[in-house]
Amino acid sequence: MVTTPQWIMIGGDGPESYYQHSSNQRALLEAAKEKMNEAISAKLSLNLISDRFSVADFGCASGPNTFLAVQNIIDAVEDKYRKETGQNPLENIEFQVLFNDSTTNDFNTLFQTLPPGRRYYSAGVPGSFFGRVLPKHSFHVGVISYAFHFTSKTPKGITDRDSPLWNRDMHCTGFNEAVKRAYLNQYSADTKNLLDARAEELVPGGLMLLLGSGLRDGVKMSETVKGMVMDFMGASLSDLAQQGVVEQDKVDSFSTPLYFAEEGELRQIIKENGKFTIEAFEDIIHPYGEFPLDPKILAVSFRASCGAFLSAHFGAYAMRKAFELVEVKAREEFSKIQNAKPGMQYLIVLRKI
Template sequence: MAGAVQSVVSLSKALPMNGGNGLYSYANNSTYQNKAIVAVKDLITEAIAEKLDTSLSSSNTICITEMGCSVGPNTFVAVQNIVEAVLNKYQNLVHDHSRLPEFLVFLNDHALNDFNTLFTSLPPDRNYYVAGVPGSFHGRLFPADSLHIVHTSYALQWLSQVPEEVEDVSSPAWNKGRVYYSSAGDQTVKAYEDQFAKDLDCFLHARAQEVVCGGLIMILVPGRLDTTPHDRVFSNISYDILGSCLMDMAKMGITSQEKVDSFNIPIYFSSPREVEATIEKNGYFSLERLECLPLEKSQDTIQQKARAVSYHIRAGLEFLLKEHFGNEIIMDELFDSFNKNLEKSQVFELGLTYSLFALLKRKTTLID
């Protein structure tokens, strides 16, 4: 399995969110992710209260990593929720509060991530120490048995790469005329599904070497119900609309049809059944809890919703779009068109939005 992990790491593509604090930055366009983090706060508190073994750390230091941290501010909310939950557990057990643990938090993302913005926006009153760890979470990042809690929020839906067969013109999974899988043929959908399972397995295999036995992994990822078709997921509908805008630009000669045909968004929205199957097959973690939570719908106007979605997706995909299309496509024109098409669509009526929360505990199984 180690060779398989290494191959995924070598292929893992760095796709940073827009850095800085500008109009289209991730920092200013990630309220959707923030709502998800707030929605699972109680689940995280319960998980730590019920499942965290206080004897895991012999040095009185709890090591936590936040994987796929991007540039904030959501990562700081998630970390604070975890730290407070651990402190509450210890305070209920330890009468001498001078023996409460200290916290070392590792913030991880690809090396191209805007770590400058991340660190300049650190909460000044934080009650934990911080270090940055650049690199792909699809492979090893930490020494063996060094982590007590791993948290990742809205990051594992990003694939390490577009499935190879999706970009192969001789494959039945070739995604001609689309930039995403959700309305494509069964072979294309299966290629995305298999890539997600492979990536999640590599993530878990790497963490199994780094997390102490009894340590916890908390995964929050956008997903869907087992019964929800891919083309009814809100974000999937939105990506298909973006794809139609790119196709329109190809018809107008702004870019080529071949350029659009070779562009695919490396994101997959999994179901609880798929996540559970991969965890079980991996074998290094017990699945302690798995929840599929609907996100509260916005009460904004259609125009406000469309603008928020357009900015949100631009913050996440602009790097990828620029890398593929270069100067052929002007981002303002593409996303103006996208915004107008969102307003005319039924995405806000038909699209379904869920978050998957999974709590895993490291078994005593030896690493292969």
């Protein structure tokens, strides 16, 4: 069995929560809606649309973006059915939505905030998406939104001071080739497991929609805004170690189970897996860019998505102090942020062979 990373978003709907600070991820879903509609219209066989249609979101978090993702899919399926049959989908199709995330996810907030006017039945599916979580042929369209950059664990040796692969940075910056290769190997193995599992659970001819953030070919993580903020996080933890707030050994052995793959790497991994065809690989652009270039918003957004993981290692007080320093460093290095190389936001449409 693979190991699920203890990575969850800050739960609830309070001022620090992912629920309140996930507008960047929502903007990607909104910008990708038309492309999602086109993909379902062109690539989903009408024969798969019967009286029961199942949608699954893997890595759903605590909302609210998962609701937008699954509603986009349902709207597109209904539109296709209406246009191609002339019938009313509300009378002929019942939709089921399966919300999956790790066992530590805040499912309470998720289900307490389900849209009141939803046109689907819902169920929670706890468990690691790196392995099977559903019976065979359980769903027709699946989505993974802003969760396709996780690994099941940090690569072996990355957090070991005595290893030649020891990484002083808290993430894969892209500048150390050996470290990058170790992360890519781990990511490739985990993504193979993920795709193998989805291929078992998806009906033949069904679709997987992958939305997320990656890198353009040849661009290093630390040359992008998201990489720079991760660097600020690492530097802030080192500052706290010097102040005696956290232990230096803990900082030195801390690394994140994340790998933001380049486009070419993603294509190669999917091709080598052999369970899906790539039906579309879209570069999604929206007015705000990948991140709003505002130091406070950057610090708050990354705290919502990374804060719980940092708290688990260093405690809530240290986490909050670290992100206060992240905002300071982002202000000090703002010209560098403004000149960062662009990242990549994508919609990948896969069809099960």
